Amino acid sequence: MCLGVPMKIISRDGDDIVAEVDGVKKEASIVLLADEVAVGDYVIVHAGYAISRLDEEYAQETLRLMKEVFSPGDMS
Amino acid sequence: MNFQDEFRDRALVRNMADNIRAMAARLKGPVNFMEVCGTHTMAIYQYGIRSLLPENVRLVSGPGCPVCVTPVGYVDKAIACTADSGNIVATFGDMLRVPGSRSSLMEERAKGADVRIVYSPRDAVALAQANPGRRVIFLGVGFETTTPTIAASIMEAARLNIGNYLVLASHKTIPIPMEALTADPELALSGYLCPAHVSTVIGGNAYKPLAEKFHIPCVVTGFEPADVMQGIEMLLAQILADESRVEIQYSRAVTWEGNPKARAIMAKVFEPCDTAWRGLGVLPGTGLAIRRELASFDAEKALAIRVPEGSENPACQCGEVLKGKLAPFACPLFATACTPESPVGACMVSSEGTCAAAYKYGR
Numbered sequence: 307m308c309l310g311v312p313m314k315i316i317s318r319d320g321d322d323i324v325a326e327v328d329g330v331k332k333e334a335s336i337v338l339l340a341d342e343v344a345v346g347d348y349v350i351v352h353a354g355y356a357i358s359r360l361d362e363e364y365a366q367e368t369l370r371l372m373k374e375v376f377s378p379g380d381m382s
Numbered sequence: 383m384n385f386q387d388e389f390r391d392r393a394l395v396r397n398m399a400d401n402i403r404a405m406a407a408r409l410k411g412p413v414n415f416m417e418v419c420g421t422h423t424m425a426i427y428q429y430g431i432r433s434l435l436p437e438n439v440r441l442v443s444g445p446g447c448p449v450c451v452t453p454v455g456y457v458d459k460a461i462a463c464t465a466d467s468g469n470i471v472a473t474f475g476d477m478l479r480v481p482g483s484r485s486s487l488m489e490e491r492a493k494g495a496d497v498r499i500v501y502s503p504r505d506a507v508a509l510a511q512a513n514p515g516r517r518v519i520f521l522g523v524g525f526e527t528t529t530p531t532i533a534a535s536i537m538e539a540a541r542l543n544i545g546n547y548l549v550l551a552s553h554k555t556i557p558i559p560m561e562a563l564t565a566d567p568e569l570a571l572s573g574y575l576c577p578a579h580v581s582t583v584i585g586g587n588a589y590k591p592l593a594e595k596f597h598i599p600c601v602v603t604g605f606e607p608a609d610v611m612q613g614i615e616m617l618l619a620q621i622l623a624d625e626s627r628v629e630i631q632y633s634r635a636v637t638w639e640g641n642p643k644a645r646a647i648m649a650k651v652f653e654p655c656d657t658a659w660r661g662l663g664v665l666p667g668t669g670l671a672i673r674r675e676l677a678s679f680d681a682e683k684a685l686a687i688r689v690p691e692g693s694e695n696p697a698c699q700c701g702e703v704l705k706g707k708l709a710p711f712a713c714p715l716f717a718t719a720c721t722p723e724s725p726v727g728a729c730m731v732s733s734e735g736t737c738a739a740a741y742k743y744g745r
């Protein structure tokens with residue numbers, strides 16, 4: 307029940323959004339988000355509410371760090 | 383980017399496993415990392431993360447499944463609500479099969495009780511609006527991820543003057559039980575993979591007292607396999623450097639401050655209370671009760687629900703599983719008397735439950 311899914315906002319009407327993942331559309335509310343979110347943004351939707359906005363820059367940075375291969379020298 | 387596929391890349395995960403093995407070779411002894419979020423438990427089993435780790439890096443599951451930590455007495459109260467035909471009980475699906483002392487909501491529904499599964503508390507408010515002559519009682523369970531959504535639904539019902547929407551609340555907060563687990567010498571925890579979506583709300587700062595008081599590394603970690611692997615790398619790096627800090631691996635969704643708006647709505651509706659956890663007993667200040675000003679939305683108070691003390695199946699070891707002291711496979715009922723189709727304990731019910739995840743992916 308704690309599942310929260312990254313979804314893309316495809317339309318917004320006041321505090322109500324329609325968001326989509328893998329072709330599945332869901333209505334959700336953004337009353338719990340302080341940030342302005344806009345169509346095209348990704349949010350985590352949990353139980354019908356967007357609880358967090360996903361940051362693409364941080365996501366890329368995380369991926370970059372993940373791809374680093376440690377060599378023994380890095381760890382001395 | 384879709385924020386999922388890139389973090390499931392097999393080659394990436396394998397490479398990280400090599401890194402982890404190289405780091406683990408330099409450890410002085412075995413380390414035990416606990417995850418306290420049901421979605422982590424599920425991901426770890428689903429992606430076979432344990433099989434990628436060296437022997438001296440162990441993962442243990444903690445009390446991260448909200449349905450699992452909800453004590454049997456709560457289920458009994460929910461069932462008591464169904465006795466009045468004026469009531470509709472609305473719930474997230476995974477509460478349905480959780481065994482109460484004598485029955486489950488599923489069994490009651492088969493006997494004619496009006497129990498409805500909803501995806502969101504918003505749907506429960508709409509249900510109340512559509513059924514003005516009846517009471518809709520929503521089963522409010524969950525941690526800091528879910529609690530703000532239920533708080534928002536109560537605010538919405540108040541705004542729309544919907545008097546027949548009530549919540550049977552059993553919400554819990556995560557950081558304090560982590561202290562109890564860290565202090566337990568039998569568990570000998572070396573670090574935490576802190577929950578991802580709970581932390582979108584409470585923020586990375588929430589774990590700082592824990593990390594400081596117990597000198598234990600804490601990494602807020604995402605749910606994809608590469609996230610979990612990186613969380614483990616970060617914990618190992620701290621241990622090798624003799625550090626005990628809070629770090630945020632899941633920075634694409636979690637900030638240090640979390641979501642202040644969600645917390646403000648939560649604080650408007652709920653206040654801390656003592657609450658019972660399955661396996662951990664009553665932990666002071668770890669529950670959230672509906673504030674007195676909003677008592678008309680509080681099913682327990684408004685309907686004066688009383689049930690006899692709950693009794694669990696004595697053979698079920700859920701309590702020990704939730705504390706991370708027993709692997710599901712070690713329970714004598716696992717996959718014999720207890721299966722997801724006919725669960726004996728709550729841990730076998732929710733897909734996030736340790737026993738259910740082990741049953742589905744782990745054998």
Ligand code: SF4
Binds near residue numbers: 710726728730
């Ligand atoms: S396998 Fe079933 S009976 Fe055993 S601890 Fe898990 S839920 Fe309880």
